[in-house]
Amino acid sequence: MHRFFLPASSFSATEVHFPESVSRQIVQVLRLKVETEVTVLDGSGQEYAVRLTSVDAHLCVGVIESNQPCLNEPETQIDLYLCLTQREKFEWILQKCTELGVSRFVPVISSRSLVQEEKDFVKKLERWQKIIQEAAEQSHRARVPGIVPPLHFREALQQAAAEGRCRLIPWEEEHSLSLHAALQRHPQEHYAVLIGPEGGFSPEEVGLAQAAGFLSVTLGPRILRMETAAMAAVALILYDQGEMDA
């Protein structure tokens, strides 16, 4: 069944008015007909069974038949601080890590980041939000993870420290502290994970992160590419906390 996140303004007590962009998708891409059942989410954790009553590329309308809490969100919150890299790879990580269960993405500009022009960030952010929302719909999440405009490396460290989460930085030069040991040592419900760009962090950056309270952890003896490390770190933290169970 198709799933759509809609803004609060789309809901009345009994009906849903689909925004124009979604209406167009319903009519022109998905070619759904009147009477089709869809699932609509308000992003607050509720999901609604909706039957389409009027189908038009400018405005689709549906009637709310029932609603219930959507219980697919992990209790463990992961903020993924993700260094900017080549566009395709970055977007791919946003998609996969949304499926897995990240709560929020914070793009980071590190010394080895491939930085897109900063003036493009507004446009980028829109595109990233769209990718994340589609992945959240596809993976049956109850909320759409947030994403904020890119921060420079030191700003990102400051923000993570100010928010007081357990901070982890997977690093290929860390050879003693395992992720599991770090999680055992800091049982929390909220983690900040910092993932380096292709080519890794500079040693200076790792030092700064450690000084800002990040624990460097190993993900094992095999050297993982950036996108593999991001996905593995998220999956393993959620698994360790029992969030990949039924």
Added chain:
Amino acid sequence: MHRFFLPASSFSATEVHFPESVSRQIVQVLRLKVETEVTVLDGSGQEYAVRLTSVDAHLCVGVIESNQPCLNEPETQIDLYLCLTQREKFEWILQKCTELGVSRFVPVISSRSLVQEEKDFVKKLERWQKIIQEAAEQSHRARVPGIVPPLHFREALQQAAAEGRCRLIPWEEEHSLSLHAALQRHPQEHYAVLIGPEGGFSPEEVGLAQAAGFLSVTLGPRILRMETAAMAAVALILYDQGEMDA
């Protein structure tokens, strides 16, 4: 430092003769010079520190300065039975799961597989081997995971059953047995994991797999795409077995 897997025929007691394809790469792509130190692996678990003594696009030669066991291989063996799908996605999974530590890939033709023409498989297999070898070099593995020609779904089930491994099939309709519970119940050193194509297995196929001794397991309430499920399953099994520690 650059790493190269070479066939046994490349090694003498004191020297390494690089095959022509690798020599060309050394000269034309990497532009390495005489006296450069590289790491050479024989695929049996040994790694050799080699200093280039002669550099030529037809034949590079190096002297072996020392050798030692390469300890980056997991003890836990994972055979990944992977349904064929769109080329780019399939190759991407080969690359990422090699980094993570899969032992062997078995491509599978299921009812919803996007099957490439079977006559193309010889060429494909060569290409897949190359992708896997490069990923094994990049991730500092000691061995290159194997890959076999594609099997039809029932043949794949038979092979996995004949080899007697603990067989797991992540399935979005499984809502009780978690991966962790399955691993606890069957502590082994060798697993076969069957990953469905885009669109999932048909219910009939899941039934056949279960009859062939596959345990269906959940990877949690969020619906993962094929490539996310493959990577997550491999990473989580290795993590559960302590193979992602230092």
